[in-house]
Amino acid sequence: MPRIGCLGKIVIAALVFMVLMIIGAVFFRLPEMPHVELAAEEVFSVAGFAITNTMLAAWLTILVLGGVCYAATRRMKLVPTGLQNAVEAAVETMLNFVEDVAGKEYGRRFFPIIATIFLFVVANAWLGLVPGFSTIGVIRTGEEGEVLLPLMRGANTDINLPLALALVSCVFVEYWGIKVHGFFRYVRKFFNVSPLLRGTGQVLRGKIRSGVSAISTGIIDAFAGFIEAITEIARIMSFTFRLFGNMTAGELLLFVMVFLIPWVAAIPFYGLELFIGFVQALIFAGLTLVFVVIAVSTREEH
């Protein structure tokens, strides 16, 4: 058998891939476009409270994460091996990242929430790619005839979960800002009226020229503080839609690719989805970390 060089192997792999694509496109066609629904579908209800398939997937994620951490801490050794080694490496990497951004003093205190947000989002995203999610389900008869109701669906595709995480992150940032600076000093950043009042006082006392300039800068400062308050609120929506949009678009992309060329063409897109899930989790946790570091930092007034 002659030696096949590196380029030859790539060419052979590409040819095999194309043959598999053609076989899939000819023999395994889906009869119709997959039915896509943005809102999460209810699987059953408990005392009037609807349990959706994304909720089931989130519970599975919690079980998986808890199970892995439980298994890694049984019979712990001083020099770790196996699962304990892998989990320790992951924790150390995340701790280094958090301490790089937040500094040694605050790094340890911010670490639990930041690491939990990261692990939860990435585990949800990756578990949503396991074969069986969004494909195994029960048939329900709806308005358009028979529709498949998936039993499990990637938890990040339900808008409620990114919204909940964004609210947690916002409360986390505000809590630390108030805890470090005190309630009134922190809120005064948003309602920055003291330069304005000082200017008015100067005008009333007779120093017209300095008073008027102080009033104009005071108006700008007050407006800037107001804009900062609006930015805090807008951050919630930004976090929510960034995570929801990326995950839903990824799920839709996989559906459409499997519909267009069944059987193998979705494999590169699975790789893309793995990468995007990881990056979005990193973004969510990293941005929360950056905002909380800004909130606790003492900025000198100009």
Place this chain on the structure above:
Amino acid sequence: MTEEAMKMLAAGLAIGLGAIGPGIGVGILGRGAMEALGRNPEARGAIMTNMILAIAFAEAIAIYALIVAIILVFVA
């Protein structure tokens, strides 16, 4: 024009025009990161981390446009 046609047109315009800005933005970010990396290859870790973070900010705008397009096609 029928309502269906108008919705499809709106969805196409939403994502098409909405992705121009973020595309240019991500390109500018990449250029800045490449230049910084060329000047100082040792700072690779910090540059890459901050580049990914900034790209996610720019990408979020494109995702907003994509959400509008998806809502137009599937929900409205």
